[in-house]
Amino acid sequence: MRLVRSILARKRTLFVCNECGGDAAGWSGKCPHCGAWNTMVEEVIAKLPGKPLSHGLISLPVPLTEITEVSGERLVTGIGELDRVLGGGVLRGSVNLIGGEPGIGKSTLMLQLSSELARRGEKVLYATGEESPEQVAGRARRINSLQDNIIILAATDLDTVLNNLVNSDCTIVIIDSIQTLYSADLSSAPGSVSQVRHCTAELIRVCKARRISAFIVGHVTKTGSLAGPKVLEHLVDSVIYFEGEGDRLYRLLRAAKNRFGSTNELGVFEMTKEGLKSISEVSSYFLRRDDACRAGTVITAVMEGTRPFLVEVQALTSTTRYGYPQRSVNGMDSRRLPMLLAVLEKRCGMDLGNQDVYVNVAGGASLTDPGADLGVCLAVASSRLEKPVREGITVSSEIGLGGELRPVTHFDLRLREVLCLGFTGLAGAAEDASNAGRGAEGFSNLIDSIGSLLSSRKEKGGDWL
Template sequence: MAKKKTKFMCQECGYESPKWMGRCPSCHQWNTMVEEVEIVGKAPRGAFQHSAPSGPNKAEKITSIETTQEPRVKTKLRELNRVLGGGVVPGSLVLIGGDPGIGKSTLLLQVSSQLASMKESVLYISGEESIKQTKLRATRLNINEDDLFVFAETNLEIISGTIEEMNPNFVIVDSIQTVYHPNVTSAPGSVSQVRECTAELMRIAKTKGIAIFIVGHVTKEGSIAGPRLLEHMVDTVLYFEGERHHSYRILRAVKNRFGSTNEMGIFEMKEEGLEEVENPSEIFLEERSGGSSGSTVVASMEGTRPVLVEIQALISPTSFGNPRRMATGTDYNRVNLLMAVLEKRVGMLLQNQDAYIKVAGGLKLDEPAIDLAIVISIASSFREKPTKATDCFIGEVGLTGEVRRVSRIEQRVQEAAKLGFERVILPGNNIGGWKIPEGIQVIGVKNVGEALQYALGG
């Protein structure tokens, strides 16, 4: 008979230790070591036999391997298809994380209904709600499909048996932290349970060609709860972001083996469920007030989609020895760098000014092309001179004050022209080699001082 002994495992990184420690020596987190029972001896027959993905059982020349484009199943949510890289890949394992109450279950239940309406067999496994509670949610979302099956269970062996019996095309597991393997003695949601359950679901997905979506809880820091190994095991990792007090939700891909990781999908939460936003630029600019200083518009790229976003700045004299700097939606260090460029290259005395920078709409922008818009916003607020409401700014700013070229300039300018902007100030090196849309003026600048001349008249 196998002997049992205990070990302590970090719930953040999976580090194992024979004794308890207050601080994990691997990830340096406090109070994350949890006692688990380890079985020593021969494992039960059939336990943890994780099959490798189906494929050839011998080495082959890469030139002799025949491949075809992976088939994809397109849902009726084009925003989701965009983030996934064109649709759901059969046999893939997709992890969706997000804050509690953000709409993960609502999104997956809607996707399940859409797939079921396409005569695809879908099994929705709920580990947090009963069948009746899931039915109440489906009734609110007007979901009533015969090919959508609901199963309330947390035992992985029973779940595996049900999948074997039904052989559905798609499986949703809500959530992975509630599912447990009976051969693992630790509590559901622990490192061992999450690792073994995910490995078993991966085996099912790869051997049977079933696309599986799993929901993952997030920690207070915003990362998916459990070991980082969970994100490495799956094919795609999606984050569902937004604030519960606002109706807009953003779906981002941070890992995708079958597509780009730079795509973004935008949804609006309504009483009848999530609706996709086809033109997010109008949403982010609809409440912009004209004639106010410190406000500019930038054409930012989110994957393959250009999005026009308002950047706001508030510069005011400080009452303390050290001025306060705050940035929301962009990098704090980048704001300090750009303010130093304004002081050194333009001569603006900002060292005694408080600075507050915000990207309106709750977006997070990190590409260099927003530098020029941030600089113009700061200068506009400092000089109390508003920019024209029909101006758009694009460009990266270097430490010497030069405005450097950016990628995909034609798509950015076309988006600005589509929304009625009359003038775009961009890097001079980006002019030429592409067609300028009708009705919009394109101005190329070499440095920050020249851009300020056009934007603020000096």
């Protein structure tokens, strides 16, 4: 009886937030730490026998000036788009978190990565908790990724994975996925906040000590963020999102965090029956030439990190049938569109108060570059006036509230991409055009650019109101 009371006394219940990892003694609809709604989950916390506070050698403080410089070794994976996003390859000893929706191709990407690294002499431990070894081997045969240096371990116990990792000479470890991994040190269920956080911390401890590069696959929530507490993103070296639509063949790879490279790079893949294929010509994916001369369509040059590419910005205006005009945007910040429409009305005298305005970035691209402002304004004006943009012209410029065209970064790289793809020129701010040379066309304000870049040919009725 005394033993039962002792065990019950050691257990207590906490409510933990799935978003931030904060805990509270009682349940509430709103997390008291991060303010997220409906994220508090009940977990049983058991006090297990304590462990020593230190393991191995004790670290001593060292003056900063006495620390020698160590250049990290990068492993080129052979997957060009992944190397671009990671900053030139996988850094030896780094821990990388890969997130994406179910069925998007995370396991396929990890298996192809294992195959490419194995071809380069690395030994890979592939720990799978969601699929059987036969399923993994079947996918490897389908995508031609069979290699002797890939070891498949079907396990969900953390100690089993760590023991195999320590006792082998593997230099790469892949965990698919972290939500299936559990530790016997905790009483909570696999996939809970405490289990995910503890398992990740133990993996990082072992990988950093032995300079083993790790890739941890994680699921995403319904909001698109990685499942589990945000503290995981602070523990790992890079956080990479694998995005795409279920009905599209293309997948996008973005880095939300990267301690060893830029977070602005974009990787593009095509899903084929032989696996994921890197797309080096990104503009060919986002661009369709047959729509370029249609009213409401503008080809815009944008930057993602150091890579320029062209996207097709589409706009449609129609007379509103409701009390308030509709404003809908897909592929860019929805708060940016009302500001650009206000500039068109105030600075250019274009009446859009009785018009529904719809803006779409074709191909599923998501734009954060302010250089797309001119493309959006020009597409809306083209649709409103029913005048297409001059043939062969692309645009790239930021729009100020005064209607002025402002310079953008790397205008020369954008112009080079435009000319390489067979377009005649790139229109933007006068300051950018004056320094770019042949093929650049500059304007000082938005109203001048609309008057010059729109064709005199009208597809159907409508005047500048």
